Amino acid sequence: MKSMASTSEKILDVAQSLIVAGGYNGFSYADISAAIGIRKASIHHHFPTKAELVSVLVDRYRRQAEVGLESLRGELSSPAEQLQSYLNYWRTCIRDASPSFCVCAMLAGEMQMLPEEVASRVRAHFQNLAGWLTSVLRAGMEQDLFRLNNRPEEEAQMLMASVHGAMLSARAFNDPGLFTIIVTPQITRLLGRDS
Amino acid sequence: MKSMASTSEKILDVAQSLIVAGGYNGFSYADISAAIGIRKASIHHHFPTKAELVSVLVDRYRRQAEVGLESLRGELSSPAEQLQSYLNYWRTCIRDASPSFCVCAMLAGEMQMLPEEVASRVRAHFQNLAGWLTSVLRAGMEQDLFRLNNRPEEEAQMLMASVHGAMLSARAFNDPGLFTIIVTPQITRLLGRDS
DNA sequence: TGATGTCTACCTATTAGTAGGTAGACAAAA
DNA sequence: TTTTGTCTACCTACTAATAGGTAGACATCA
Numbered sequence: 001m002k003s004m005a006s007t008s009e010k011i012l013d014v015a016q017s018l019i020v021a022g023g024y025n026g027f028s029y030a031d032i033s034a035a036i037g038i039r040k041a042s043i044h045h046h047f048p049t050k051a052e053l054v055s056v057l058v059d060r061y062r063r064q065a066e067v068g069l070e071s072l073r074g075e076l077s078s079p080a081e082q083l084q085s086y087l088n089y090w091r092t093c094i095r096d097a098s099p100s101f102c103v104c105a106m107l108a109g110e111m112q113m114l115p116e117e118v119a120s121r122v123r124a125h126f127q128n129l130a131g132w133l134t135s136v137l138r139a140g141m142e143q144d145l146f147r148l149n150n151r152p153e154e155e156a157q158m159l160m161a162s163v164h165g166a167m168l169s170a171r172a173f174n175d176p177g178l179f180t181i182i183v184t185p186q187i188t189r190l191l192g193r194d195s
Numbered sequence: 196m197k198s199m200a201s202t203s204e205k206i207l208d209v210a211q212s213l214i215v216a217g218g219y220n221g222f223s224y225a226d227i228s229a230a231i232g233i234r235k236a237s238i239h240h241h242f243p244t245k246a247e248l249v250s251v252l253v254d255r256y257r258r259q260a261e262v263g264l265e266s267l268r269g270e271l272s273s274p275a276e277q278l279q280s281y282l283n284y285w286r287t288c289i290r291d292a293s294p295s296f297c298v299c300a301m302l303a304g305e306m307q308m309l310p311e312e313v314a315s316r317v318r319a320h321f322q323n324l325a326g327w328l329t330s331v332l333r334a335g336m337e338q339d340l341f342r343l344n345n346r347p348e349e350e351a352q353m354l355m356a357s358v359h360g361a362m363l364s365a366r367a368f369n370d371p372g373l374f375t376i377i378v379t380p381q382i383t384r385l386l387g388r389d390s
Numbered sequence: 391t392g393a394t395g396t397c398t399a400c401c402t403a404t405t406a407g408t409a410g411g412t413a414g415a416c417a418a419a420a
Numbered sequence: 421t422t423t424t425g426t427c428t429a430c431c432t433a434c435t436a437a438t439a440g441g442t443a444g445a446c447a448t449c450a
Contacts, residue, residue: 026218158377165356237429
């Protein structure tokens with residue numbers, strides 16, 4: 001009973017890895033079909049249109065992200081540890097090339113030509129993530145763990161941009177380690193003063 | 196004698212704006228054809244294959260960027276002003292939605308499925324930009340204008356990631372002002388201590 | 391029985407790219 | 421001076437492959 005993933009979940013898994021590699025226009029039903037050994041028509045049975053497939057995909061991604069981030073927010077760990085865990089997640093992903101890029105970050109680049117139903121979901125993820133980071137930063141500030149030079153919501157945007165930019169650079173230079181090099185000093189900066 | 200742009204340059208102009216909007220797979224010869232009122236076959240006359248078209252496009256972009264950055268390096272302005280000018284360029288672009296995104300940053304996201312001839316050129320641009328930022332930061336450090344917490348080449352990577360991430364966020368939130376909000380504090384940080 | 395999932399077999403539109411030809415500019419040869 | 425050839429830029433008309441999507445038959449399972 002190793003992987004009991006349903007067909008529709010397998011479809012979403014493959015679609016996600018294809019989007020991460022090449023964006024919305026970078027994959028087709030034929031690609032998915034070939035990858036999991038099922039006919040195109042069967043994929044249409046589960047997801048009538050491409051826009052719907054990607055919408056469901058982003059919904060699933062958002063749900064997983066929400067759960068993941070929420071679980072970090074437990075009383076167990078300090079805001080500093082929460083932030084570090086978030087970054088460790090991506091560091092591991094990028095090193096192991098599992099999903100070496102955030103689906104929503106990828107789609108955000110194509111915002112202007114995405115079906116509206118997809119675009120709005122991507123926007124929503126960005127809002128969620130910014131919100132989570134803001135609340136963690138604010139908590140850390142109130143506990144005197146972080147010394148912020150800007151308002152928490154601004155520092156959250158800065159951090160989010162660093163993370164996404166670091167993903168891009170790691171990919172452009174084909175150097176997973178670059179992610180850590182870029183992102184770690186930003187945390188160091190929040191924690192204290194000097195590196 | 197307003198705009199005497201040659202046909203091939205018009206093709207590149209349109210292609211560039213289409214790539215910025217939707218990436219490599221986000222445009223077709225038919226799109227360009229419709230945009231400038233010329234037949235598809237005529238575009239193939241100028242650029243036999245899509246990979247070649249985009250390669251020439253990236254070459255042109257790199258040349259322009261090189262010239263632009265080089266002109267900032269004149270003795271006239273301090274490293275701090277050079278950095279500021281670079282950011283102002285993008286701030287204006289994003290505000291006016293001209294090319295509201297760096298072509299190479301867009302393509303870097305699709306790295307994994309780009310024709311090799313294109314991918315290598317995109318990598319080269321990232322290298323150039325990182326190099327330029329490194330040398331400006333190093334100069335500023337030596338003149339005691341910047342107080343860096345990390346090695347110049349690392350700070351350059353951090354800054355570059357911030358810029359690209361800020362472009363992405365500005366697009367995701369559909370808020371050009373976000374670019375400045377994200378990027379300005381990074382400069383402030385380099386310049387002195389407190390915001 | 392009927393719902394679910396998969397299939398074969400198709401459809402139309404679009405993709406990148408090709409074949410072959412036309413009209414005009416320019417230059418050298420007659 | 422005409423004529424011949426070459427070149428550039430564009431055209432119409434096509435190709436093979438792929439895109440997303442549909443209709444309906446068949447099987448399995450509750």
